[in-house]
Amino acid sequence: MSNEVNKIEYVSYLEHQGRFKGLKSWIFATDHKRIALLYMYAIAAFFFIGALLGLLMRFELIAPGETIMKAQTYNGLFTVHGVIMIFMVVIPGLSAVFGNFFLPILIGAKDVAFPRLNLFSWWIFVFGSVLAVASQFLKSGPPDTGWTFYAPYSTTTGTSVIIATTAAFILGFSSILTGLNFLVTVHQMRAPGMKFFNMPLFPWAIYATAWIQLLATPIVGITLLMLIAERLFGIGFFDPNLGGDPVLFQHLFWIYSHPAVYIMILPAMGVITEIVPTFCQRKVYGYKAIALSSLAIAGVGFLVWGHHMYTSGMSENARWFFSLLTFIVAVPSAIKVFNWISTMYKGSIDLKPPFLFALAFIFLFIIGGTTGLILGSVATNIQVHDTSFIVAHFHYIIFGGMGFAFFAAIHYWLPKMYGRLYNFRRANIACIIMFIGFNTLYFPQFVIGIQGMPRRYFDYLPQFQTGHMISTIGGVILIFGLFYMLINLIKGARKGPKAPANPWNGSTLEWQIPSPPSLENFDEPFEVKANPYDYK
Amino acid sequence: MSNNSSHITEYKVLGRILLILMFFTFATISVTSFNLASFTVTVALLIAGIKGYFVLSYFMHLKYENLLLRILVGMIFVLFALIVLITFIDYSYR
Numbered sequence: 001m002s003n004e005v006n007k008i009e010y011v012s013y014l015e016h017q018g019r020f021k022g023l024k025s026w027i028f029a030t031d032h033k034r035i036a037l038l039y040m041y042a043i044a045a046f047f048f049i050g051a052l053l054g055l056l057m058r059f060e061l062i063a064p065g066e067t068i069m070k071a072q073t074y075n076g077l078f079t080v081h082g083v084i085m086i087f088m089v090v091i092p093g094l095s096a097v098f099g100n101f102f103l104p105i106l107i108g109a110k111d112v113a114f115p116r117l118n119l120f121s122w123w124i125f126v127f128g129s130v131l132a133v134a135s136q137f138l139k140s141g142p143p144d145t146g147w148t149f150y151a152p153y154s155t156t157t158g159t160s161v162i163i164a165t166t167a168a169f170i171l172g173f174s175s176i177l178t179g180l181n182f183l184v185t186v187h188q189m190r191a192p193g194m195k196f197f198n199m200p201l202f203p204w205a206i207y208a209t210a211w212i213q214l215l216a217t218p219i220v221g222i223t224l225l226m227l228i229a230e231r232l233f234g235i236g237f238f239d240p241n242l243g244g245d246p247v248l249f250q251h252l253f254w255i256y257s258h259p260a261v262y263i264m265i266l267p268a269m270g271v272i273t274e275i276v277p278t279f280c281q282r283k284v285y286g287y288k289a290i291a292l293s294s295l296a297i298a299g300v301g302f303l304v305w306g307h308h309m310y311t312s313g314m315s316e317n318a319r320w321f322f323s324l325l326t327f328i329v330a331v332p333s334a335i336k337v338f339n340w341i342s343t344m345y346k347g348s349i350d351l352k353p354p355f356l357f358a359l360a361f362i363f364l365f366i367i368g369g370t371t372g373l374i375l376g377s378v379a380t381n382i383q384v385h386d387t388s389f390i391v392a393h394f395h396y397i398i399f400g401g402m403g404f405a406f407f408a409a410i411h412y413w414l415p416k417m418y419g420r421l422y423n424f425r426r427a428n429i430a431c432i433i434m435f436i437g438f439n440t441l442y443f444p445q446f447v448i449g450i451q452g453m454p455r456r457y458f459d460y461l462p463q464f465q466t467g468h469m470i471s472t473i474g475g476v477i478l479i480f481g482l483f484y485m486l487i488n489l490i491k492g493a494r495k496g497p498k499a500p501a502n503p504w505n506g507s508t509l510e511w512q513i514p515s516p517p518s519l520e521n522f523d524e525p526f527e528v529k530a531n532p533y534d535y536k
Numbered sequence: 537m538s539n540n541s542s543h544i545t546e547y548k549v550l551g552r553i554l555l556i557l558m559f560f561t562f563a564t565i566s567v568t569s570f571n572l573a574s575f576t577v578t579v580a581l582l583i584a585g586i587k588g589y590f591v592l593s594y595f596m597h598l599k600y601e602n603l604l605l606r607i608l609v610g611m612i613f614v615l616f617a618l619i620v621l622i623t624f625i626d627y628s629y630r
């Protein structure tokens with residue numbers, strides 16, 4: 001059924017007339033759906049800026065020697081690219097956009113627990129982002145430490161490290177508040193009759209993520225403050241000359257930043273877990289295993305940070321211990337992959353764009369995940385540490401994983417969010433172009449990485465040229481696919497044909513309400529199912 | 537889910553907790569006069585942990601919350617202890 005039924009009184013959240021008009025009705029909105037869109041517009045803008053910076057780096061690397069920029073410019077570029085992509089795109093990414101929009105709806109609530117705090121988080125996010133971008137244009141020059149801000153270099157370099165770390169610190173606050181908000185929402189706002197194990201699996205993923213956001217982010221906050229204190233007042237936390245320990249910085253940084261990769265990937269897994277059952281019209285395989293493996297990943301993910309530090313001079317015992325734990329944390333991730341594939345088995349598969357993106361996700365995530373095991377084992381790690389093998393690995397996980405999950409999510413939920421449909425054929429073409437571009441861009445980096453191409457270098461030996469050349473061509477294809485997808489989505493959201501309430505025959509709660517939803521989501525009584533995925 | 541009966545703690549109880557907290561604050565300061573070598577951090581964290589327990593249970597009413605929430609908060613302490621412990625696998629064997 002569509003929203004034709006009660007057309008006369010029905011007002012969607014997009015048309016709802018609140019206290020403010022025009023732009024103000026957005027930037028002061030407390031409706032979780034409007035805030036979600038605010039996040040999405042900001043994040044999409046940063047993503048395209050970041051991607052273009054990435055492409056610039058690729059052009060520099062197309063041939064050995066100085067091609068289009070100086071070494072110091074390249075150092076600035078990979079730092080800015082990394083800071084934007086990590087702190088402003090993928091960490092907020094799925095949870096701030098789709099978590100905001102769909103977490104309340106999927107658990108049958110009319111909003112998050114603290115709507116104003118939600119708006120406040122967005123403002124902090126914007127403030128932090130402006131500061132991060134500003135750090136690029138100051139007189140002292142863009143920071144050149146990489147997004148990891150490793151001490152002691154970061155305590156001594158003359159570039160704008162303080163502004164950039166302050167920005168990351170502020171962005172962290174936004175993340176903490178969002179996490180807190182979602183935790184309370186899941187605990188307190190579930191519709192009557194919806195127990196924890198009646199929730200769909202995307203809310204489960206957001207819930208596990210929120211715990212990480214709340215508990216891990218303060219640690220990086222303190223670490224960055226310590227770094228600033230060391231720079232401003234010469235307190236010796238990290239610089240050996242002042243009696244500090246540089247490895248301590250790496251410990252503190254990765255105690256946050258490893259869990260942070262789960263902030264990125266858990267919601268992505270949640271999205272895929274929603275899409276797979278819908279497009280196979282099958283009950284999700286192993287509901288409890290998926291729900292609990294989210295929590296397991298969140299928990300054990302806190303204890304493996306040392307796998308980033310095998311070559312940093314950490315003790316021998318710490319190294320084998322972290323290696324062991326890293327292999328353990330791979331298990332719950334693998335459980336999810338098996339569950340998605342088992343869900344597809346014997347399902348009536350429908351290759352619509354969201355499902356195609358989900359398949360691309362699973363493929364790329366498996367490559368990213370298995371190369372992660374190569375990095376998790378101490379011996380092989382030492383061979384490929386700080387080479388472009390790492391760059392390939394984390395792009396497969398974050399871009400191939402989280403990025404493609406974001407694309408899957410927007411193709412899945414856009415009809416609900418805007419009440420319109422996009423062109424399916426173009427969306428599928430965009431997916432295929434990006435998939436080809438992506439693999440052409442990053443796969444060669446595994447190869448030259450194993451051969452010894454170092455990471456974060458603007459120059460290289462001639463023997464790596466073929467790999468770099470292929471990689472740059474892939475980058476161009478990928479960017480082309482990105483814009484093709486973006487244009488198709490914008491056209492669909494603005495002028496596409498009207499979407500019915502349930503275009504995919506989904507079974508979760510968001511498909512029981514009109515597209516786009518009303519201000520308070522549920523105007524009519526709705527049914528909470530014991531199993532959210534009861535197909536057939 | 538939520539427990540709707542909001543609990544009101546007596547002033548007497550709150551006063552007693554305050555005294556306990558003050559006692560441990562003095563303890564934090566006075567242990568610094570002993571040289572505990574590598575256990576300095578452990579002792580400081582233990583005392584802070586005990587204080588945290590009292591603040592959470594009484595001032596923040598965790599004691600009257602449902603079991604799930606209490607377990608979750610307890611797990612945070614366990615997690616924190618594990619993180620510190622694992623960090624010292626590096627520092628103690630270097």
Ligand code: HEM
Pocket residue numbers: 050051052054055057058078079081082083085086089090145146147148391395398399403454455456457475478479
């Ligand atoms: C069109 C898309 C992209 C291109 C062409 C691209 C390209 C690059 C290049 C050339 C580097 C520098 C490698 C080096 O010299 O070590 C890099 C680093 C990096 N990229 Fe990307 N990238 C893209 C998208 C992304 C996305 C979507 C993310 C995250 C979600 C991301 C996260 C990072 C990070 C964290 C670094 C490391 C920065 C550092 O070394 O400090 N990139 N990328």
Ligand SMILES: [Cu+2]
Pocket residue numbers: 257258261304305307308
């Ligand atoms: Cu890690």
